[in-house]
Amino acid sequence: MLRVLSCAALLTTAFACSAADAGPDAHTLTVLSSGGIMGAIREVAPAYEKQFGVKLQVLAAPSMGQTPQAVPNRLARGEQADVVLMVGAALDTLSAAQVDKASRVDLGESYIAMAVRHGAPKPDISTLKALRTTLLNSTSVAYSDSASGVYLSTTLFPRLQLGEPFASKAHMIPAEPVGAVVARGQAQIGFQQLSELKPVKGIDIVGLIPDEAQKMTLYSGAIVSKSQHRAEAQALLDYLASPKADAAIEDSGLKPLPHKAG
Structure with missing residues (x-):
């Protein structure tokens, strides 16, 4: 949990x-x-x-x-x-x-990126299919309560039809950077704007999510x-x-x- x-x-x-x-x-x-x-x-x-x-x-x-x-x-x-x-x-x-x-x-x-704890394996997110597989295989997922997280939770995740098991392991993070949660090992993977992940120590940025899943934030x-x-x-x-x-x-x-x- x-x-x-x-x-x-x-x-x-x-x-x-x-x-x-x-x-x-x-x-x-x-x-x-x-x-x-x-x-x-x-x-x-x-x-x-x-x-x-x-x-x-x-x-x-x-x-x-x-x-x-x-x-x-x-x-x-x-x-x-x-x-x-x-x-x-x-x-x-x-x-x-x-x-x-x-x-x-x-x-x-700004564009949405995915991060894992420093040194952890970097899952494939190079295509929409690969991203969906990574989400389904993950043990826990964190996303922000700001623009990127709202988009992920209300648009992208439902579009990918990830099912109830995924919903139970995906969590919106209020009041702190998603990367900090990932760095502590409280989430296997985390999603946030690249510019918000970059300053966080203790994580590795896997990369931007694929273009067909992406949403630009101005x-x-x-x-x-x-x-x-x-x-x-x-x-x-x-x-x-x-x-x-x-x-x-x-x-x-x-x-x-x-x-x-x-």
């Missing part, structure tokens, strides 16, 4: 970057970031801080779900923030009182409506959407979007 340990403390821990050129009166931008784009903002932060003299405080916040740390729930409580980085479809559901929809920028495409950013630092927040979004951030976005496991000429 899969046992899921809560890591709410991990999700509420702030990642803070301190810019060498930022003085004691420099603004601090609070960024609520989904795990799928967390690697990119962490890599971009030092360069942004140095160029603009603005400190970043990045808080882990799922794009959706019932956990208190999720972006919609944080904003509904009135938590102070300046920028959200999250699944674009989830951003669309936020109200105009929560985010400035006109400030939205799309930042990168990650986007926007300014929080009540931000007191709109110019700095817009500068951060512009930076993330520029060629300067492409390497960081790609390193994180996302696919950068084309840039308009000029």
